[in-house]
Amino acid sequence: MKTAPLETILAVVTLHRETVGGGAPIFYAKDEEEREKIALYLSRILDAMAHDLENGTYIIVKH
Amino acid sequence: MAGVGVGALTRAYLLRNDYRFYPTYPHGWVTHLSLGLVAAFLGAVAVPALAAREFTAVTFLALAAQQFREVRSAERESLAALEANERVPRGADYVEGIARVFEARNYLAMLTALVTSAVTHWVGLAPGLLAGGAALLLTGGLRRGRQVGDIAVVRPAGLRFERTLLHVGDVMIMxxxxxxxxDYLLQHGRGVVLEPRDPSARATLATLGQRQAIAHDAAAAVGLRKDFGTPEYTPLVRVDLDTGKAGLVIVPINPDPEAVVEAVRQVPLLESARRRLLGGGR
Structure with missing residues (x-):
């Protein structure tokens, strides 16, 4: 069930457009509720961990 | 031949604790019992053959050693093949340890058979059986290796979050x-803290192989609430760099914290993970 290389950021979920950029897919959420939901879905779909960077951004990481 | 009997008995006796390592027992048992019988037979015929100046018997022993090395690699391969489908893999160290044990136990069966048949040959049947019994008890001492409970104090500990960081006791996990x-982890998760008894134990606990073995055995013993898509509920063992304490977090099916503690205490210490620091580690 190897789906992706390990320790990579598969996706970024954020409230603040201006703080993120770069290679991984970025999902913009309009509020914390939506951010939580998107992160949960992505985590379940990708079998990856959601981590809170505590600046309004979650990253989805495959461990 | 008395030697064969005692040797095979040894293997059967040693097999008793194997089911936990490798739970395919009806067929696994048959395989290892028959190999043990072969080992015992080889050990048993060696002495009378040598006594009759048939030195080719030694070749057979060498052949047997070769054969048992095969056992080891077969065991390793089959366990390694299963690893891909384990939710909590055993880890390479553990697989190697189990394979080594299977190989060694065949030698032990062969040795007890050898001792028994040697004594029977030169002294008599009754002393032979007695010597066989003694050898069997000696190997019994080898059967139960050291366990995590011997090198670390294991006790249950509460889970708590510092912002998003999960802690077990004061060990940070993830x-x-x-x-x-x-919320799920706080409700259903159980934590265990392992406090190493000395610095060597601390080094042993810090090895990845030993930690993986602890996670695997704990999951096997108390069950696991985890499926695909929930990497958060993977049992993890993390070490506190300053104190050397290790923390385990697991989401078990059996919610009794004592069950988790007991499972961790009984995890075998892996030969390949054992460390001994210089100067007795003080």
């Missing part, structure tokens, strides 16, 4: 971003 996962 960052959990999802609120749902945090």
């Amino acid at each position: 960052a959990v971003g999802l609120r749902e996962a945090r």
Whole structure:
């Protein structure tokens, strides 16, 4: 069930457009509720961990 | 021949604790019992053959050694093949350890058979059986290796979050971003803290192989609430760099914290993970 290389950021979920950029897919959420939901879905779909960077951004990481 | 009997008995006796390592027992048992019988037979015929100046018997022993090395690699391969489908893999160290034990136990069966048949040959049947019994008890001492409970104090510990960082006792484990996962962990998760008894134990606990073995055995013993898509509930063992304490977090099916503690205490210490620091580690 190897789906992706390990320790990579598969996706970024954020409230603040201006703080993120770069290679991984970025999902913009309009509020914390939506951010939580998107992160949960992505985590379940990708079998990856959601981590809170505590600046309004979650990253989805495959461990 | 008395030697064969005692040797095979040895293997059967040693097999008793194997089911936990490798739970395919009806067929696994048959395989290892028959190999043990072969080993015992080889050990048993060696002495009378040598006494009759048939030195080719030694070749057979060498052949047997070769054969048992095969056992080891077969065991390793079959366990390694299963690893891909384990939710909590055993880890390479553990697989190697189990394979080594299987190989060694055949030698032990062969040795007890050898001792028994040697004594029977030169002294008599009754002393032979007695010597066989003694050898069997000696190997019994080898059967139960050292366990994690011998090198570390294992006790249950509470889970708590510092912001998103999960802690077991005061050992930091991981960052959990999802609120749902945090709530679930607080409700169903169980924590265990392992406090090493000395610095060598601390070094042993810090090895990845030993930690993986602890996670695997704990999961096997108390069950696991985890499926695909929930990496948060993977049992993890993390070490506190300053104190050397190790923390385990697991989401078990059996919610009794004592069951988790007991499972961790009984995890075998892996030969390949054992460390001994210089100067007795003081």
